[in-house]
Amino acid sequence: MIRLYDYWRSSAAYRVRIALNLKGAPYERVPVNILPGADEQLGAEYRARNPQMRVPAIEVDGRMAGQSLAIIEWMDETLPGPALLPKDPWQRLQARAFANIIACDIHPLNNLSPLAVLRKDFGADEAAIGRWYRDWIVRGFTALEAMASDIKSGPFLFGDTPGLAEIVLVPQVANAHRFETDLTPFPLLVELDARCRALEPFRQAAPESLT
Numbered sequence: 001m002i003r004l005y006d007y008w009r010s011s012a013a014y015r016v017r018i019a020l021n022l023k024g025a026p027y028e029r030v031p032v033n034i035l036p037g038a039d040e041q042l043g044a045e046y047r048a049r050n051p052q053m054r055v056p057a058i059e060v061d062g063r064m065a066g067q068s069l070a071i072i073e074w075m076d077e078t079l080p081g082p083a084l085l086p087k088d089p090w091q092r093l094q095a096r097a098f099a100n101i102i103a104c105d106i107h108p109l110n111n112l113s114p115l116a117v118l119r120k121d122f123g124a125d126e127a128a129i130g131r132w133y134r135d136w137i138v139r140g141f142t143a144l145e146a147m148a149s150d151i152k153s154g155p156f157l158f159g160d161t162p163g164l165a166e167i168v169l170v171p172q173v174a175n176a177h178r179f180e181t182d183l184t185p186f187p188l189l190v191e192l193d194a195r196c197r198a199l200e201p202f203r204q205a206a207p208e209s210l211t
């Protein structure tokens with residue numbers, strides 16, 4: 001049994017929940033409240049489990065690991081169920097590149113702790129935070145829309161089933177909506193998001209299904 005250290009609105013944890021559901025793997029959620037003020041991820045108990053003090057993390061047979069993309073790749077290598085990466089090596093590269101634009105180039109800049117630094121050390125007000133947040137999404141999504149237009153080969157990015165690219169896209173689109181980002185320039189991303197969210201594994205993993 002996989003134990004998932006999770007926060008309902010964490011988009012990185014949302015990725016792992018989708019992947020677990022797509023694989024049909026049973027798991028137990030251990031909520032970690034990362035809301036400023038609660039800050040359970042910074043407590044000694046959680047730090048002992050995950051020294052990076054972030055969610056998600058998984059515990060399997062007494063071993064702990066963090067980092068959503070590493071967890072998802074491990075799941076793909078070890079769990080039965082549909083493959084989350086395409087078979088073709090070039091398409092695997094494309095799927096990882098798509099996911100990395102979000103996981104490496106958008107999400108880290110919009111995470112709780114960098115936003116807290118902007119507020120505290122650089123005097124950013126909520127209007128400035130919103131502009132910052134949306135700007136990194138628009139830059140990343142502009143690249144992703146072009147990639148999707150080049151790659152898309154069926155209802156999903158790589159054919160008939162969703163995989164790593166969609167697993168990472170859907171939570172980022174949710175963040176974009178939360179910060180009222182105009183997504184009209186990104187019709188392919190919006191279409192992919194809607195198609196995925198209609199599927200049960202995505203629906204069950206969604207923050208609104210957990211509250």
Ligand SMILES: N[C@@H](CCC(=O)N[C@@H](CS)C(=O)NCC(=O)O)C(=O)O
Nearest residue numbers: 010011012054055056067068112113
């Ligand atoms: N690259 C990491 C990002 C993990 C991450 O930053 N998680 C956020 C929630 S989405 C977090 O725990 N933030 C707490 C904090 O910044 O203190 C992953 O993909 O797992």
